[in-house]
Amino acid sequence: MRQREALSAITVHHVGVQTADLENSVGWYREFFGCTVSWTLDEFSELTRSRLPGIERLVELVRGDVRFHHFSLRPGEAGRPPAAAGQFQHVCFRVANAEELARWRSRWLELYASGRWSFAVPERATEIDTDKEGVQSFYALDPNGLEFEFTHVPGDPR
Template sequence: MTTTTKPPARLHHIGVQTFDLDNSLAWYRDFLGCRPTWTATAFSELTRSRLPGVSRITEIVTEGVRLHLIERDSRERQHGPEDRVQFQHLCLAVDSPEELRATLARWQRLHASGDYEFLRPDPPTGIVTDAEGVQSFYCFDVNGLEIEFTHLPESAR
């Protein structure tokens, strides 16, 4: 007999390390429509030991996606891999191929504006379509972190 059980945990937020919180806040606001919900500037010993040099953490949200932007004081690598801006990638789904194209165009428009400092000069990829009709493109945020945007047709859901 097979039983379906509720997963023991569900995604609450994704932490994104940054060396320029104001730049990140502006970019995520303008690109994804995120809005801040809280900011912390005092941290427990545990947080300070996990995130050396942490100065601010701001939570931002949009459409059920919650990110914690974690500002670090220094770009210098002092301890090890934990001092790098890091995560592999975040994938966000959109409702239509048109919305996917509009998201790509918005990234290009914001990048061309010169209003943001990007740590990586890489442009976004083109939109690719796989054998099931899933369409995706990849881009980098201002911190050099990879974001995938995807549209899944009904047949692939």
């Protein structure tokens, strides 16, 4: 039997966010996550244009080691994939403690209630849930309907 070559550890470089309203989405991520705009792009390689027909603009937002690549497509080029299509269900962010988890949820609720942002799915963040191991989480949607989980894992050394 052939031995596999060991692979190095991987980390997430960025989360891609397709949006119908680039300014609304970028503004919300700046406000909610405290992101800053790192760079923008409006010229794309042939590979990018073949994978994302109609791409017009891409904006990279950064908060610490997390990057979000927001991109818009020309109207009518593409929409959300059908519900039956394979897609990520959510992205989870770990926070340091239960108090920080509560602050993230409060921040989301405050921005949602402000009326300054339009949401594709008008749904409030969930309550904070605690499982039998003491892991606490809540779920919330971004303006594009993408789901994020925020979680605190007690005793997690990372």
